[in-house]
Amino acid sequence: MSSTTNYILGVYDDEDEVLHAVSEVKSKGIKIEDVFTPFPIHGLDRAVGHERTRLPIAAFLFGVLGLTCALSLISYTMVFDWPMIIGGKDFFALPNWIPVSFEGTVLFTAFGLVTTFCISNNLYPGNQPDLLDLRITDDKFVMAINVDKNKKVSADDIKKALKDSGAIEVNVK
Amino acid sequence: MSHVVSPIREKLVTGGKSYSDVTHDICKQVEGEPTKEWKWAFGISSIVFIYGAYCLFYTWWQGIGVWGLTKTVGWAWDITNFVWWVGIGHAGTLISAVLLLFRQKWRTSINRSAEAMTIFAVLCAASFILAHMGRPWLAHWALPLPNAFGSLWVNFNSPLVWDVFAISTYLSVSLLFWYMGLVPDLASIRDRATTKGRKFWYGLFSLGWTGSSKTWARYEYMSLILAGISTPLVLSVHTIVSMDFATSVIPGWHTTIFPPYFVAGAIFSGFAMVQTLLLITRVVFKLEDYITIEHIEMMNIVITVTGSVVGIAYLTEFFIAWYSGVEYESYAFINRATGPYWWAYWMMMTCNVISPQLFWSKAIRTNLMVSFFLSIVVNVGMWFERFVIIVTSLHRDYLPSSWAMFSPTMYDIGDYIFSFGLFFTLFFLFAKYLPVVNMAEVKSVMKGVSSNFPEKKKATKKTEE
Numbered sequence: 151m152s153s154t155t156n157y158i159l160g161v162y163d164d165e166d167e168v169l170h171a172v173s174e175v176k177s178k179g180i181k182i183e184d185v186f187t188p189f190p191i192h193g194l195d196r197a198v199g200h201e202r203t204r205l206p207i208a209a210f211l212f213g214v215l216g217l218t219c220a221l222s223l224i225s226y227t228m229v230f231d232w233p234m235i236i237g238g239k240d241f242f243a244l245p246n247w248i249p250v251s252f253e254g255t256v257l258f259t260a261f262g263l264v265t266t267f268c269i270s271n272n273l274y275p276g277n278q279p280d281l282l283d284l285r286i287t288d289d290k291f292v293m294a295i296n297v298d299k300n301k302k303v304s305a306d307d308i309k310k311a312l313k314d315s316g317a318i319e320v321n322v323k
Numbered sequence: 324m325s326h327v328v329s330p331i332r333e334k335l336v337t338g339g340k341s342y343s344d345v346t347h348d349i350c351k352q353v354e355g356e357p358t359k360e361w362k363w364a365f366g367i368s369s370i371v372f373i374y375g376a377y378c379l380f381y382t383w384w385q386g387i388g389v390w391g392l393t394k395t396v397g398w399a400w401d402i403t404n405f406v407w408w409v410g411i412g413h414a415g416t417l418i419s420a421v422l423l424l425f426r427q428k429w430r431t432s433i434n435r436s437a438e439a440m441t442i443f444a445v446l447c448a449a450s451f452i453l454a455h456m457g458r459p460w461l462a463h464w465a466l467p468l469p470n471a472f473g474s475l476w477v478n479f480n481s482p483l484v485w486d487v488f489a490i491s492t493y494l495s496v497s498l499l500f501w502y503m504g505l506v507p508d509l510a511s512i513r514d515r516a517t518t519k520g521r522k523f524w525y526g527l528f529s530l531g532w533t534g535s536s537k538t539w540a541r542y543e544y545m546s547l548i549l550a551g552i553s554t555p556l557v558l559s560v561h562t563i564v565s566m567d568f569a570t571s572v573i574p575g576w577h578t579t580i581f582p583p584y585f586v587a588g589a590i591f592s593g594f595a596m597v598q599t600l601l602l603i604t605r606v607v608f609k610l611e612d613y614i615t616i617e618h619i620e621m622m623n624i625v626i627t628v629t630g631s632v633v634g635i636a637y638l639t640e641f642f643i644a645w646y647s648g649v650e651y652e653s654y655a656f657i658n659r660a661t662g663p664y665w666w667a668y669w670m671m672m673t674c675n676v677i678s679p680q681l682f683w684s685k686a687i688r689t690n691l692m693v694s695f696f697l698s699i700v701v702n703v704g705m706w707f708e709r710f711v712i713i714v715t716s717l718h719r720d721y722l723p724s725s726w727a728m729f730s731p732t733m734y735d736i737g738d739y740i741f742s743f744g745l746f747f748t749l750f751f752l753f754a755k756y757l758p759v760v761n762m763a764e765v766k767s768v769m770k771g772v773s774s775n776f777p778e779k780k781k782a783t784k785k786t787e788e
Contacts, residue, residue: 152773164772165770168609173768174431179504184533184535184536184537185535185536186533186536187534187536187539188342188346188507188511188534188538188762188766189507189763189764189766189767190539190543190763190767191536191539191540191767193539194536194539195536195537195539195540195739196535196540198537199534200540203540203541204545205541205544205545205546205548206548209396213552216734222477223467224651225695227467227476227477227479228476228478228479228480229638231476231478232474232475234478236478236480236481237480237674239480243480246479246480246524247479247480249482249485249489249559249566250485250488250565251655252559253488253489253492253556253559254488254492256496256552256553256555256556257492257495258498259378259548259552260495260496260499260500260549260552260553261495261499261547263549264499264545264549265538267503267541268530269420270451270541271535271537271538271541272528272531273506273531273532273538274484274530276527276530276531277530277531277532278526278531278593279532281514281533281534284514284515286512286514286533286534287346287507287510287511287513287514287515288342288346288511288536289343289346289766291342292414308507311419312325316771
């Protein structure tokens with residue numbers, strides 16, 4: 151977040167209060183940028199108005215990719231490149247390949263999922279975010295309102311709305 | 324978010340802690356100077372590690388001829404230790420993945436250290452895999468890499484190759500799961516940091532975490548999916564380890580009961596090891612409010628259940644050896660119980676089948692000293708289980724003229740000592756430099772379950788008004 155943006159921050163100290171405050175503030179026609187919390191609060195992302203994440207689809211696709219890669223590698227090596235008779239079994243011995251294909255699926259799903267998660271949230275080593283409040287990772291719940299995106303409501307009205315919804319502090323950054 | 328919680332539920336976090344207290348209590352050990360106890364513990368484990376490393380180096384240098392292996396006993400302490408450590412390495416992922424799927428909230432204060440323990444235990448197991456190869460510098464031959472031998476590939480029909488894939492996938496996925504769980508907590512330490520070094524290192528590894536609701540929502544989905552894929556993964560690992568034995572034709576190994584029996588045994592020994600470490604950690608780091616008697620009792624209940632499953636498996640195995648009518652199979656089992664290794668067999672039976680039954684008594688399973696003692700007894704028993712399966716099945720083969728006994732040399736013992744040195748050195752480093760309790764997860768269950776918490780809040784509200 152660039153430092154030129156003006157934010158009004160409502161600081162709360164209770165997870166239920168912040169969840170109620172989100173709908174209360176929104177009902178006054180104020181657009182909420184985001185809410186920052188020390189731990190996940192169920193339903194908060196939907197209340198703020200974020201779309202449901204598509205990570206599960208990504209995970210599934212990575213799983214399919216893993217399974218395909220594992221089965222391709224095994225069948226290429228065991229059937230085409232260097233077929234060998236092992237225990238009188240067929241070259242294409244699918245039941246024996248279940249363990250390695252399964253592990254391949256899990257490996258690709260896990261790494262693909264976490265990589266997608268990090269990219270979509272802009273998480274990478276060395277990233278130094280411009281934090282709105284250092285107490286977010288401790289015990290405070292912070293509702294951020296972008297002043298530039300709320301032309302219709304005056305800054306004072308935003309501050310009042312935050313205060314009324316139970317904010318213990320209202321800061322400007 | 325507060326949940327509807329039955330009033331008869333015990334509190335998960337005691338002592339009327341606030342969110343800030345949680346951050347403070349857990350970050351304290353990371354931020355403070357190492358304590359005297361920690362320095363002693365770390366020093367001793369380093370010495371053990373160095374001695375063990377010498378023995379392991381000697382084994383690698385000279386070859387596995389320095390072990391006490393004989394013509395019939397070709398696997399002994401190496402594979403016993405390997406299976407023992409891999410088994411122990413099942414508890415962490417079980418606690419964080421399976422208990423997450425079952426919505427067991429008590430897992431939140433123990434999952435971090437259990438997962439760390441898992442990773443270190445799997446590393447110890449890997450050291451035996453490398454050592455038993457005899458030529459560890461050729462370990463990459465177990466991977467399907469293009470090579471100069473006319474592209475001769477690994478045999479994907481072999482359980483030993485399955486094992487390579489299972490263990491390496493398990494290690495890397497567990498590491499990933501553990502690390503992603505750490506990110507929000509590393510950000511907490513970053514934001515509290517008073518020194519430049521701490522701000523840099525914890526800032527580097529917290530990846531720029533902000534705690535935005537969007538990130539958290541995705542994070543929850545990610546954890547759920549990782550738990551979903553780790554659950555079959557953890558079960559697959561010991562299933563595949565058991566197939567190293569079960570797909571052979573050795574009497575005593577060639578049994579179809581092995582996969583579920585090994586998985587139950589793995590959970591059993593893993594929970595016992597977690598119990599041992601938790602009971603020490605909670606006292607040393609003064610975490611009695613986070614790791615309560617309730618947690619210890621829950622762990623003991625899991626130990627009793629899995630211990631009973633293992634007990635039934637032992638009896639079934641014995642029954643089937645007789646019922647099959649195969650005389651080699653029957654002999655293998657009679658020899659286990661009454662042959663020259665009878666003491667190992669009865670050690671296993673006592674430690675694994677009888678001792679966990681004591682936990683039926685509430686007084687015993689909520690007694691810390693007894694729990695600590697029994698958790699060690701269980702792990703001794705589980706080591707003997709693997710010893711019994713491996714050595715007593717091998718030492719008397721089909722040809723009586725080649726019957727032999729196994730006795731370990733100092734290098735068998737030294738390599739085992741190495742794994743303890745490695746395990747505890749890594750665990751103490753973890754306990755000093757990383758938060759031992761998952762702060763974000765603990766905070767998320769506090770309000771719903773810790774009945775002190777809302778009352779304290781209400782009281783402060785009233786005084787404000």
